[in-house]
Amino acid sequence: MNHDPTATSQKRRVVLGVRDVGDMDAPELPSESIPLNMGPSHPAMHGTVRMVLDVEGEKISNVDIQIGYLHRCFEKEAEHATYTQIFPYTDRLNYISPMLNNVGYAMAVEKLLGIDKKIPERAQYIRVIVGEMARISDHMTCLGAGAMELGAFTAFLYMLKAREWIWELLEEVSGARLTHSYMRIGGVSADLTEGFMPRLRDILTKSRVVLADVDKLLTRNRIFRDRMDGIGIFNKEDCAAWGVTGPVGRSAGLAYDVRKDHPYLVYDRLDFDVPIGSVGDNFDRYAVRVEEMNQSMRILEQAMDQIADGPVLVNDPRIVLPAKSETYNSIEAMIAHFKIIMDGIRVPAGEVYSFTEGGNGELGFYIVADGTGRPWKCRVRPPCVPAVALLEKILPGLFIADVVPTFGMINMIGGECDR
Amino acid sequence: MLESAQNFMQFQFGSALAFVVIACLFLFVTLLLGRLLRPATQNRDKGTVYECGETPLGGGWFNFNPRFYIVALVFLIFDVEVAFTYPVATVFQRWVGRGDGALAFVEIAAFVLILALGLAYVWVKGDLEWLQPATARNAEPPADTTGAP
Amino acid sequence: MHMWETIKGSFEYGHPGFTGLSALIKIVYLMLAFGPGLASILTWMERRQSSLMQDRLGPNRANIGRFKAWGITHFLADALKFMVKEDFVPVKAHKFLFALAPVLALAPALIVAAIIPFGAPLCWGHLTEIVPTGTCGQAVDLQIARLDVGILFYFAISSLSVYGATLAGWSSYNKWAMMGGLRASSQMMSYEVTMGMAVLSMFLIYGTLEPGAMVAQQGYWPWQWGIWGIPTALSFFLFLTAAIAETKRTPFDIPEGEPEIIGYFVEYSGLRFGMFFLGEFIEIVFSSALMVTIFLGGWHLPFLDGLADRVPNIAFVLITHGAWIVKVFLFTGFQLLIRWSLPRFRSDQLMQLGWQRLLPVSIANVLITAGWILYSR
Numbered sequence: 001m002n003h004d005p006t007a008t009s010q011k012r013r014v015v016l017g018v019r020d021v022g023d024m025d026a027p028e029l030p031s032e033s034i035p036l037n038m039g040p041s042h043p044a045m046h047g048t049v050r051m052v053l054d055v056e057g058e059k060i061s062n063v064d065i066q067i068g069y070l071h072r073c074f075e076k077e078a079e080h081a082t083y084t085q086i087f088p089y090t091d092r093l094n095y096i097s098p099m100l101n102n103v104g105y106a107m108a109v110e111k112l113l114g115i116d117k118k119i120p121e122r123a124q125y126i127r128v129i130v131g132e133m134a135r136i137s138d139h140m141t142c143l144g145a146g147a148m149e150l151g152a153f154t155a156f157l158y159m160l161k162a163r164e165w166i167w168e169l170l171e172e173v174s175g176a177r178l179t180h181s182y183m184r185i186g187g188v189s190a191d192l193t194e195g196f197m198p199r200l201r202d203i204l205t206k207s208r209v210v211l212a213d214v215d216k217l218l219t220r221n222r223i224f225r226d227r228m229d230g231i232g233i234f235n236k237e238d239c240a241a242w243g244v245t246g247p248v249g250r251s252a253g254l255a256y257d258v259r260k261d262h263p264y265l266v267y268d269r270l271d272f273d274v275p276i277g278s279v280g281d282n283f284d285r286y287a288v289r290v291e292e293m294n295q296s297m298r299i300l301e302q303a304m305d306q307i308a309d310g311p312v313l314v315n316d317p318r319i320v321l322p323a324k325s326e327t328y329n330s331i332e333a334m335i336a337h338f339k340i341i342m343d344g345i346r347v348p349a350g351e352v353y354s355f356t357e358g359g360n361g362e363l364g365f366y367i368v369a370d371g372t373g374r375p376w377k378c379r380v381r382p383p384c385v386p387a388v389a390l391l392e393k394i395l396p397g398l399f400i401a402d403v404v405p406t407f408g409m410i411n412m413i414g415g416e417c418d419r
Numbered sequence: 420m421l422e423s424a425q426n427f428m429q430f431q432f433g434s435a436l437a438f439v440v441i442a443c444l445f446l447f448v449t450l451l452l453g454r455l456l457r458p459a460t461q462n463r464d465k466g467t468v469y470e471c472g473e474t475p476l477g478g479g480w481f482n483f484n485p486r487f488y489i490v491a492l493v494f495l496i497f498d499v500e501v502a503f504t505y506p507v508a509t510v511f512q513r514w515v516g517r518g519d520g521a522l523a524f525v526e527i528a529a530f531v532l533i534l535a536l537g538l539a540y541v542w543v544k545g546d547l548e549w550l551q552p553a554t555a556r557n558a559e560p561p562a563d564t565t566g567a568p
Numbered sequence: 569m570h571m572w573e574t575i576k577g578s579f580e581y582g583h584p585g586f587t588g589l590s591a592l593i594k595i596v597y598l599m600l601a602f603g604p605g606l607a608s609i610l611t612w613m614e615r616r617q618s619s620l621m622q623d624r625l626g627p628n629r630a631n632i633g634r635f636k637a638w639g640i641t642h643f644l645a646d647a648l649k650f651m652v653k654e655d656f657v658p659v660k661a662h663k664f665l666f667a668l669a670p671v672l673a674l675a676p677a678l679i680v681a682a683i684i685p686f687g688a689p690l691c692w693g694h695l696t697e698i699v700p701t702g703t704c705g706q707a708v709d710l711q712i713a714r715l716d717v718g719i720l721f722y723f724a725i726s727s728l729s730v731y732g733a734t735l736a737g738w739s740s741y742n743k744w745a746m747m748g749g750l751r752a753s754s755q756m757m758s759y760e761v762t763m764g765m766a767v768l769s770m771f772l773i774y775g776t777l778e779p780g781a782m783v784a785q786q787g788y789w790p791w792q793w794g795i796w797g798i799p800t801a802l803s804f805f806l807f808l809t810a811a812i813a814e815t816k817r818t819p820f821d822i823p824e825g826e827p828e829i830i831g832y833f834v835e836y837s838g839l840r841f842g843m844f845f846l847g848e849f850i851e852i853v854f855s856s857a858l859m860v861t862i863f864l865g866g867w868h869l870p871f872l873d874g875l876a877d878r879v880p881n882i883a884f885v886l887i888t889h890g891a892w893i894v895k896v897f898l899f900t901g902f903q904l905l906i907r908w909s910l911p912r913f914r915s916d917q918l919m920q921l922g923w924q925r926l927l928p929v930s931i932a933n934v935l936i937t938a939g940w941i942l943y944s945r
Contacts, residue, residue: 157624
């Protein structure tokens with residue numbers, strides 16, 4: 001595909017062949033295909049992705065999606081940071097569900113350390129709880145933003161209001177509203193705050209009301225359905241072949257959820273359903289996400305009931321920093337603290353691929369360790385890249401206006417996609 | 420004669436015309452005021468068009484779908500026809516009152532039915548179908564909705 | 569002395585000087601004070617109302633010292649910004665049409681106000697006396713032009729604003745803008761047919777095209793208004809839908825469609841953008857005013873019945889004018905409510921709705937109305 005402007009202008013000079021009168025009844029005169037930039041700076045392009053469209057009128061005949069505008073060298077940076085220092089970078093991967101990235105990365109390193117079975121149960125429950133909260137906030141942002149791009153601004157702000165409650169609670173736990181860095185290798189940085197459980201229950205009750213409101217505004221809204229139904233259909237085979245997972249894959253009927261198929265943390269003790277779509281269109285992606293939020297709320301309620309008191313970090317001085325009181329008062333703890341901070345946690349040489357269910361699907365971390373405190377290689381499998389790649393196959397034949405809901409429901413997150 | 424100046428149709432149209440002139444003057448003065456007040460430091464970059472932050476691909480004027488012309492033509496015909504119906508509509512009540520209601524109704528019906536016929540023709544011809552995207556909802560039966568695989 | 573008498577004489581009731589001057593006052597009031605004034609308030613109201621609907625604070629920054637007034641001063645800040653902001657013109661744009669487009673978008677929106685009656689007639693010379701309805705010999709209509717063609721004038725002028733949008737899109741030399749312009753032209757043309765057909769059944773009922781006469785035929789109580797009755801209620805909804813489509817607002821904001829094609833005025837900045845912006849709101853104001861005139865009884869309001877026999881003429885006129893303003897204001901508020909409740913159509917769905925749903929219904933409605941009139945006589 002050539003986007004050289006001069007090529008187009010030459011094409012413009014081509015004289016159309018003489019056509020006989022019979023052509024007058026042809027259903028449509030051919031329109032000239034024009035190249036058009038959609039993005040990187042376009043309201044529907046979630047910040048930074050460029051689509052070079054070939055459009056005939058408003059119909060897309062070809063599309064070239066160019067990602068990388070938000071490339072921040074995550075993988076290269078990770079090679080120069082200690083294992084603990086990478087947590088803040090993971091926050092910036094999928095920046096609408098940072099907790100899930102935290103969890104995914106921590107679990108990868110723990111697997112490499114061989115302590116993945118030793119993580120205290122309370123820490124595992126906490127990871128599930130904050131992770132599912134992040135999943136709800138992820139889906140709220142996605143659905144809200146998708147609706148806003150279709151003009152339903154009110155639904156968007158309702159969703160954001162509910163998301164803000166969740167983020168406030170996560171801020172209370174971790175100290176940061178968005179860039180939590182709450183996980184530590186071997187557990188979580190701090191126990192849940194006092195009053196966390198009642199507040200979370202309260203948030204769940206209020207969020208259900210918000211979701212019901214949004215449901216009334218959108219789900220049976222004729223205009224919304226017309227924009228979503230039957231648009232941007234992903235089929236199951238394509239999803240499997242391209243590696244599309246998560247809500248997008250599930251909406252196409254690909255019944256794969258890491259939490260169910262390869263249970264990690266304590267997901268095998270929790271009872272939840274995995275919603276599967278039947279058509280794979282935008283509306284299915286919307287509906288799957290709505291149902292996933294309900295299921296996440298179920299998970300949260302069960303986890304809150306099951307969680308027991310206990311430590312939140314493994315008891316291993318090679319991995320976990322000594323307590324602050326120790327650090328300030330004993331030379332051994334001071335040295336241990338210094339070594340972990342300066343050299344990092346010594347991870348034995350080896351490689352690992354660990355995967356969890358992120359907001360958009362299978363979030364994998366592939367880490368190669370060389371025995372030092374810094375990874376030799378840290379590679380992320382971002383769940384939204386395959387879906388964005390598959391868009392090149394889905395978008396041709398649709399309208400420019402259809403790009404908006406289709407792209408919105410993919411939930412491409414620049415930080416994660418471009419890393 | 421002067422007493423009835425207000426009732427002259429010319430006067431009413433004159434008022435409308437005065438309105439048009441004053442509206443245009445108002446806009447002109449506003450634009451002029453803006454021109455005097457605002458800075459003007461045009462440079463090359465400011466003179467480029469916005470195409471989502473990238474260098475525009477190709478020219479800004481393109482051949483668009485001939486469907487727009489068809490819509491314009493259909494509109495023209497319909498709108499003129501509707502406008503022609505207005506005089507009949509205004510006298511309809513009077514004719515009904517005079518007892519010629521049936522005649523007036525037939526006239527209106529004839530007008531409107533011609534319009535309806537035209538609409539049906541354009542409709543059947545498919546000119547009202549705007550470009551349809553090539554995605555109909557699949558007839559695939561729904562898979563299992565929940566549960567582990 | 570003689571000349572002074574002549575001049576003074578020509579400013580007496582019925583003389584050209586008087587009629588001209590009164591027309592001028594009405595024009596200036598409606599065009600410079602009421603239209604842009606209410607439109608400016610609407611720009612604030614759109615933000616304020618949406619913030620109330622969406623659980624957020626809304627405009628609260630543009631305060632003048634301690635004068636906050638719920639952020640109402642934001643429109644002053646807007647106006648100031650529009651005036652002093654630099655105006656970028658794309659190098660390859662068609663300069664003349666680029667400059668003309670915002671004028672064509674705003675001027676028709678103002679001009680349509682010429683036919684709208686905005687209060688009960690004044691009785692010159694008896695302003696402080698009680699003047700029962702219909703007994704005034706020196707009436708001054710609160711309406712700028714009493715045209716026989718009335719609503720046709722409205723359509724003729726308002727359809728000019730299509731040129732504003734289309735030319736803005738075309739002259740910008742920007743593909744997105746041109747798409748917006750094309751969408752605007754096809755959309756506004758399509759819905760104008762429906763608009764014309766919907767109001768046709770009202771003409772059958774009123775037997776006139778003149779808005780002043782329409783208001784005179786409606787009474788003070790809602791069941792005396794144009795909207796009362798099944799065919800007329802239907803034509804009200806058709807007209808309302810088409811009117812919202814004409815003003816290019818959500819769910820019909822396809823030509824702007826911010827997240828899709830950014831809009832036909834993407835290349836405009838500063839004052840010229842402001843003119844599109846203001847034009848949209850003025851269109852809302854006067855299309856609401858027209859709907860209030862045709863369907864909602866104009867300046868009539870319940871409980872004002874017989875008021876003309878009790879209060880001085882000037883008070884009565886002011887009250888009716890106030891009633892009209894309140895009605896128009898509430899109706900514009902209703903239109904804003906729609907904007908914040910619904911998503912946007914896609915261009916083909918919009919065309920389908922216009923041509924294949926609303927137009928057949930409005931055609932049928934005309935026949936039903938005509939038949940109903942015939943039957944009820």
